[in-house]
Amino acid sequence: MLSVIIPAFNEGELIEKAYYTISEVLKNADIDNEIIFIDDGSSDETYAKITYLSNKEKNLRGMRFSRNFGKEAAISAGLASAEGSCAVVIDCDLQHPPEKIVEMYRLWQQGYEIVEGIKKNRGEESKIHSFAAKSFYAVLSRVAGFDMSHASDFKLLDRKVIDILNKIPERKGFFRAISYWVGFNKTEVVFDLNKRAEGDSKWS
């Protein structure tokens, strides 16, 4: 089974769309799955939507944080609760193309233990955001010793990797980088960043 982990912060208008789009892609590819939403302390109807859908759809479940802890914490909680033989982390706003999950899963079936989603472009963002991100990755890549400028949180991990990440005691992780650091048999899938399906970026 594949676990799909979706962090969601004030994504009320997108829960259903994300669930049905991803579910349909996996159904067509005949991939057994569970879809886990982590409501990261939203103040809108995100959790109500998750609960409503989880009563209807057997492959969906959700959890809710007591406040906004940030996407990293939501990913960690998702990984801790995933029951699949592998898991994919994907954004709720469909910027990560769901059909790429199938490509990632097929690579996992061939024996890869980490499949990194690599951004071909950075989508549309303001000049200041672009500058800030560029500077951040320049420093990070320098310190880490590998190029992270096209890295993303969109990735698939084998159960072995999930179990190890779950044991790392760091309170403030950086998921995007840690999957590079942890080793294992790795490959990449390149994707075009879609436009956010609804609403605005949740980053300040």
Ligand code: UDP
């Ligand atoms: N997100 C989250 N907690 C936060 C901020 C964002 O769980 O504090 C989720 C958000 O709902 C989305 C993903 O992380 O599923 C990426 O966020 P967003 O699309 O706002 O980021 P961007 O695409 O602008 O980098």
Ligand code: MG
């Ligand atoms: Mg986004």
